[in-house]
Amino acid sequence: QVQLVQSGVEVKKPGASVKVSCKASGYIFTNYHMHWVRQAPGQGLEWVGIINPSGGSTTYAQKFQGRVTMTRDTSTSTVYMELSSLESDDTAVYYCAREHGGWWNWGQGTLVTVSS
Amino acid sequence: DIQMTQSPSSLSASVGDRVTITCRASQGIRNYLAWFQQKPGKAPKSLIYAASTLQGGVPSKFSGSGSGTDFTLNISSLQPEDFATYYCQQYNSYPITFGQGTRLEIK
Numbered sequence: 001q002v003q004l005v006q007s008g009v010e011v012k013k014p015g016a017s018v019k020v021s022c023k024a025s026g027y028i029f030t031n032y033h034m035h036w037v038r039q040a041p042g043q044g045l046e047w048v049g050i051i052n053p054s055g056g057s058t059t060y061a062q063k064f065q066g067r068v069t070m071t072r073d074t075s076t077s078t079v080y081m082e083l084s085s086l087e088s089d090d091t092a093v094y095y096c097a098r099e100h101g102g103w104w105n106w107g108q109g110t111l112v113t114v115s116s
Numbered sequence: 117d118i119q120m121t122q123s124p125s126s127l128s129a130s131v132g133d134r135v136t137i138t139c140r141a142s143q144g145i146r147n148y149l150a151w152f153q154q155k156p157g158k159a160p161k162s163l164i165y166a167a168s169t170l171q172g173g174v175p176s177k178f179s180g181s182g183s184g185t186d187f188t189l190n191i192s193s194l195q196p197e198d199f200a201t202y203y204c205q206q207y208n209s210y211p212i213t214f215g216q217g218t219r220l221e222i223k
Contacts, residue, residue: 035212045152045160045203047212061211095159102150102165102207109159 002026004096004107011113017084020110022096029077030054033099036070036081038092039109048094051079086114118142118206122215128223133194137218139187139204148208151180151189154217155200163202164189196222 007021022034036048049060051070058070064083072079079096093109119142129135139149147167152160164170164180167187177192191198199222204215 044217045205045214047214050210050212059210099207102148102169103171104150104152104160104162106159106161 002098002105004098004105006094006096006107006110009111009113011115012086014087014114014116016086016114017082018086018112019080019082020094020096020112022079022081022107024077024079024098027098029072030074034070034072034079035097035099035104036068037095037097039095040089040092043092046092048081050099053079083112086112088114090114117211118145118209118213120204120206120213120215122202122204122218124218125216126219126221128221129194130223131194131196134190134192135194135220137189137191137202137204137220139182139189139215141185141187141206141208144184145206145208147183148206149180149182149187150205150207151178152203152205153200154203160203191220194220 003025005023010018012018030053033052035050038046051058053072060068067084069082091114093111095109096107097104121140123138149167151164154160163178168180179190181188199220201217201219203217
């Protein structure tokens with residue numbers, strides 16, 4: 001079965017960067033796009049961007065352009081999301097999610113806390 | 117960006133009730149509409165995609181309809197495990213956008 005296992009809790013200071021990983025299993029990694037979505041405490045869902053694990057192409061939400069980088073390692077079936085210049089507003093749970101024609105399988109989420 | 121507006125924002129209902137949640141897109145999205153359920157402290161879970169298609173394993177008590185700009189999610193015969201927050205999402209174009217969520221609470 002499809003499994004997405006994300007890296008653990010991160011605590012960062014303002015201005016720092018964070019890199020979250022998402023290891024996929026149970027399917028052919030390069031066949032399905034992977035999204036990143038975040039959820040601030042008590043808030044709704046916000047799309048960050050998408051990566052095509054096959055060629056590595058990406059599309060980011062304009063809000064995060066210049067601050068986010070999504071990459072993948074096909075040898076380990078892992079995608080990464082790096083967010084730089086962190087601010088307190090970036091405190092959120094970050095989810096990876098595999099898309100299959102509109103159907104999403106979600107990782108368990110990674111809490112990123114930005115605090116001085 | 118396409119704005120997704122859900123109504124109501126919150127809803128109180130009793131076990132056994134049937135409820136309807138609506139989602140309106142700021143422009144036409146054909147049928148590229150998905151619904152998700154989220155329980156506190158958990159990742160969202162897919163319920164419906166392509167406006168009305170349930171994936172295997174999702175109970176038939178959930179149903180979706182609509183096309184263009186107006187969509188609905190119906191949940192029949194509410195059970196305690198159905199009380200959660202529901203989100204619609206358009207995937208017709210980037211950026212993908214979500215509704216603000218509808219919190220379904222037990223009356």
